[in-house]
Amino acid sequence: MKRAMFHRATAAVILLGGLSSVCSAGLAWKEKQFEKEASASDNQAVAEFTFTNKGKNPVTIQSVVPSCGCTTAKLEKTTYAPGESGKIVATFDFGTRTGLEVKTIRVVTDDPKAPEAHLTMRVRIPQVVKITPVFVFWKHDEEKTTKPIEVQFTQEVPIHIKAVAMDGEGFVAKLQAIDEGRHYRILVTPQDEQARKPEAVEEDPLAKLLQPSHEGHDQGVKLTIQTDYPKDKPRTFEVFARILPQQAAPEPLTPLAGPRGGRLLTLPVPPGSPGAPAGPVQRQPAAK
Amino acid sequence: MPILPAIGTGLLHPKAPIWNIAELKPGEIRVRDALAWGDQVLWIDARSGQLFEQEHIPGIPGALRLNEDEWESLLPQLLQVWHPDRKVVVYCDSSACQASHNVARRLREEVGLTDVYVLHGGWAAWKEAGK
Numbered sequence: 001m002k003r004a005m006f007h008r009a010t011a012a013v014i015l016l017g018g019l020s021s022v023c024s025a026g027l028a029w030k031e032k033q034f035e036k037e038a039s040a041s042d043n044q045a046v047a048e049f050t051f052t053n054k055g056k057n058p059v060t061i062q063s064v065v066p067s068c069g070c071t072t073a074k075l076e077k078t079t080y081a082p083g084e085s086g087k088i089v090a091t092f093d094f095g096t097r098t099g100l101e102v103k104t105i106r107v108v109t110d111d112p113k114a115p116e117a118h119l120t121m122r123v124r125i126p127q128v129v130k131i132t133p134v135f136v137f138w139k140h141d142e143e144k145t146t147k148p149i150e151v152q153f154t155q156e157v158p159i160h161i162k163a164v165a166m167d168g169e170g171f172v173a174k175l176q177a178i179d180e181g182r183h184y185r186i187l188v189t190p191q192d193e194q195a196r197k198p199e200a201v202e203e204d205p206l207a208k209l210l211q212p213s214h215e216g217h218d219q220g221v222k223l224t225i226q227t228d229y230p231k232d233k234p235r236t237f238e239v240f241a242r243i244l245p246q247q248a249a250p251e252p253l254t255p256l257a258g259p260r261g262g263r264l265l266t267l268p269v270p271p272g273s274p275g276a277p278a279g280p281v282q283r284q285p286a287a288k
Numbered sequence: 289m290p291i292l293p294a295i296g297t298g299l300l301h302p303k304a305p306i307w308n309i310a311e312l313k314p315g316e317i318r319v320r321d322a323l324a325w326g327d328q329v330l331w332i333d334a335r336s337g338q339l340f341e342q343e344h345i346p347g348i349p350g351a352l353r354l355n356e357d358e359w360e361s362l363l364p365q366l367l368q369v370w371h372p373d374r375k376v377v378v379y380c381d382s383s384a385c386q387a388s389h390n391v392a393r394r395l396r397e398e399v400g401l402t403d404v405y406v407l408h409g410g411w412a413a414w415k416e417a418g419k
């Protein structure tokens with residue numbers, strides 16, 4: 001008898017406790033977790049986190065704080081009456097990220113029973129391109145041989161390089177198609193003093209475009225790889241080349257990015273590639 | 289007898305000094321060891337640009353900024369000063385912050401830089417060290 005009464009009392013306490021929490025539940029979230037497998041053409045993920053005020057009192061959302069500057073969160077209004085629903089729309093911009101990314105959003109309310117909620121976006125971003133290496137460099141006393149930059153597209157759909165633009169001077173770059181739509185190689189060579197002389201320029205039409213505007217500036221260039229994917233907003237990728245000074249520079253110099261007096265050089269795309277211009281093109285024999 | 293409570297307090301106290309945080313993860317370096325490298329260190333602040341703009345947070349003097357949000361626009365300035373003789377040390381807010389690890393990983397794997405480390409304890413550890 002006593003045991004039965006004890007069990008009933010326990011059940012009553014549990015039930016009342018549960019009811020109590022429901023009555024003062026505040027915001028009840030439909031889902032706090034968002035998961036997505038992004039496609040290669042996606043550059044952002046959008047999640048809607050809906051909620052309903054299940055409590056007896058209005059709830060005011062005091063702040064919505066994403067964990068990253070890459071994520072924005074929008075809320076139509078801040079105070080929700082009992083029974084009213086709302087949503088937070090979160091947008092995560094991928095930028096240059098790949099792989100599994102987890103972004104959180106901290107929601108702070110004036111509900112003392114549930115002052116905070118944590119929303120999570122888990123997005124797997126496919127790697128569209130593998131560039132090895134992104135940065136080629138030569139030490140000041142190193143022989144200025146050609147160094148390759150491998151560009152491999154990892155998606156099933158072929159992705160073609162439409163152009164490679166080099167912003168800066170002091171280097172010669174040539175584009176090879178190893179496997180059209182899949183694998184390209186950019187060969188970068190520091191341009192030596194001999195090649196800059198007028199007689200050498202006549203022999204190499206590519207070098208003709210690389211007239212140094214002044215001597216003694218930092219030798220570094222940025223190459224921008226322009227692709228044809230996705231069709232509505234083709235992506236570009238950047239790689240860098242530099243001849244290092246003898247000593248490590250203690251202070252940052254003028255930035256590499258942006259025109260610095262050199263001409264914008266667009267490398268010839270291998271013949272047969274989509275978008276390849278007509279006319280003579282320097283092509284290296286494809287070597288795997 | 290008093291040793292056990294003392295150890296427990298040292299481990300669990302919310303204001304425990306940084307030095308008794310768990311051991312280094314691979315690729316991490318402590319403040320005192322990074323400081324021993326002197327001018328060889330190229331400091332990288334991996335915190336979000338939003339924090340700088342909104343909160344005007346301080347950072348390690350001379351540090352370059354590089355974060356995943358502004359990767360393409362900020363990477364060139366790092367490459368302009370990087371040299372194999374220098375050691376790159378990346379930091380963000382604290383040990384709980386992943387941004388520095390992400391930036392360090394990308395510098396090693398994508399850009400191919402050598403001698404890239406993450407500051408154990410981040411900016412919080414730097415402040416604790418009295419810097």
